Amino acid sequence: MSDLDPFKVFMEIQLGLPRNGPGSREATRAAFKLLPPLPSEPEILxxxxxxxAATLELLRLTDGRVTAVDIMKPFLDRLEANAEGEGVPETRLRTLCADFxxxxxxxxxxxxxxxxGAIYNLGFEEGLALWRPFLAPGRYAVISDCIWKTDEPSLEIRHFWDEAYPSMGTLAENAARAQRAGFEVLGTHWLTEDDWWTEYYGPMKDRIRALLPDYAGAPEALAVFKEEEEEMELFERFQDQYGYCFFVLQAKS
Ligand SMILES: C[S@@+](CC[C@H](N)C(=O)[O-])C[C@H]1O[C@@H](n2cnc3c(N)ncnc32)[C@H](O)[C@@H]1O
Incomplete structure (x- = not known):
């Protein structure tokens, strides 16, 4: 065994992708369209x-300012470089390396x-309750989360998600959680199969193929590749039982 850090390999995969979770520019735009009108220069978090990926789309969709928070500095460095490449003025984007x-x-x-694709780290209800105080009264949250499409998932996929995201809910469960956290549900928007493949799983397959020769003798790296490939294979087999869904929410006064 070498002392290769599997997390380093994970980051090497992720930094080579257009985005870091399931989604697409079209899906971000479709969820945004479900919002009521915002102020002319909205403050976005x-x-x-x-x-x-979404930060840049929000900067295209509005004349507002985005504060982009992530715990991984290398992601934010890439975000800043991409924003500079698109000519986003410094006044419209602030990055913050912090724990949400x-x-x-x-x-x-x-x-x-x-x-x-990030609230699962806190749990849907816990995350919403924690983040709500940052909103001005009556303002909005748009959150995508992994959701069960069935009350009775197959054992194999249930086992996978019980490990990865134990509190994963159904649409109705997440809607009730949003209510309890102080929000009204204004709308929902499901990711399509293409939204998973075009900007995320497809590029991930290509990235793993490209990295394989460099890591052929490193079991830690091969284990990371295998884990990602298994996740994609499960999606191919069980996508009728789970998916990603945007929740468009308004803070209750
Ligand atoms: C699945 S990725 C989604 C990234 C991005 N929203 C996208 O769709 O491409 C989840 C992101 O949440 C970040 N993250 C996880 N836990 C965090 C925490 N406690 N505080 C801040 N960011 C966190 C990860 O670093 C990662 O960038």
């Missing part, structure tokens, strides 16, 4: 922004909290 469980940001000022 993107939590678990990764390399900023312990945010030191002003409360009651944001018009929109956006978070794609």
């Amino acid at each position: 993107d939590l678990g922004a990764g390399q900023g 469980e312990d945010l030191h940001l002003p409360q009651g000022v944001f018009d929109l909290i956006w978070s794609e």
